[in-house]
Amino acid sequence: xxxxxxxxxxxxxxxxxSLELGCNYxxxxxxxxxxxxxxxxxxxxxxxxxFSGDPLVKGIKGFEAEFIKSKFSFxxxxxxxxxxxTAEYFCAVSKTDSWGKLQFGAGxxxxxxx
Amino acid sequence: xxxxxxxxxxxxxxxxxxVKIECRSLDFQATTMFWYRQFPKQSLMLMATSNEGSKATxxxxxxxxxxxxxxxxxxxxxxxxxxAHPEDSSFYICSARPRVEREYSYNEQFFGPGTRLTVL
Numbered sequence: 001x002x003x004x005x006x007x008x009x010x011x012x013x014x015x016x017x018s019l020e021l022g023c024n025y026x027x028x029x030x031x032x033x034x035x036x037x038x039x040x041x042x043x044x045x046x047x048x049x050x051f052s053g054d055p056l057v058k059g060i061k062g063f064e065a066e067f068i069k070s071k072f073s074f075x076x077x078x079x080x081x082x083x084x085x086t087a088e089y090f091c092a093v094s095k096t097d098s099w100g101k102l103q104f105g106a107g108x109x110x111x112x113x114x
Numbered sequence: 115x116x117x118x119x120x121x122x123x124x125x126x127x128x129x130x131x132x133v134k135i136e137c138r139s140l141d142f143q144a145t146t147m148f149w150y151r152q153f154p155k156q157s158l159m160l161m162a163t164s165n166e167g168s169k170a171t172x173x174x175x176x177x178x179x180x181x182x183x184x185x186x187x188x189x190x191x192x193x194x195x196x197x198a199h200p201e202d203s204s205f206y207i208c209s210a211r212p213r214v215e216r217e218y219s220y221n222e223q224f225f226g227p228g229t230r231l232t233v234l
Binding site for chain 2: 036043044045046100101102103107
């Protein structure tokens with residue numbers, strides 16, 4: 001069955017620490033990959049996406065993600081987090097022939113302490 | 115930027131009643147809208163895909179007679195929860211995929227703020 005796995009459900013770290021959130025998927029064929037963020041009380045926002053080309057993609061707010069096809073992974077990274085990065089982060093996958101239907105991972109709650 | 119609104123943001127209803135939730139793309143036309151459901155501390159689960167002018171496509175396990183979806187125009191889709199029961203209480207989120215993709219990234223979709231439904 002197709003699935004999207006996020007390994008960390010809850011992460012707590014201090015400001016200026018580095019962040020890496022894992023995402024693995026099990027899909028056949030070509031996929032589009034996304035990371036979304038949901039700040040407290042706000043709607044989902046797109047952080048970054050990968051469709052093709054350079055497997056290292058840069059998004060907003062200093063986030064980046066690397067697509068490793070052989071590992072079916074799309075891990076999210078930020079070298080130095082801020083308190084304002086406290087949010088829930090969702091990895092999502094869409095098959096290219098699916099009209100954009102997204103399957104989401106379970107999400108990772110990230111808490112950044114001052 | 116592309117903005118999607120939902121109305122109402124929060125609704126409380128009695129068991130057995132029907133509730134309609136609207137999803138509007140405010141500054142773009144959407145060929146496709148998606149409806150998701152999010153349980154507390156869980157991820158978003160796709161319920162159905164709504165294309166303007168055609169019947170919605172429901173995901174496996176989603177009752178189409180219970181969750182009626184109407185995509186009446188390129189800017190409006192509605193989800194009606196019929197004969198709601200407490201187990202239907204959840205956070206319902208819509209997203210919209212722009213019609214004119216050259217103005218946006220391919221396959222990009224924009225999310226509404228969600229509607230919190232509580233069925234007593």
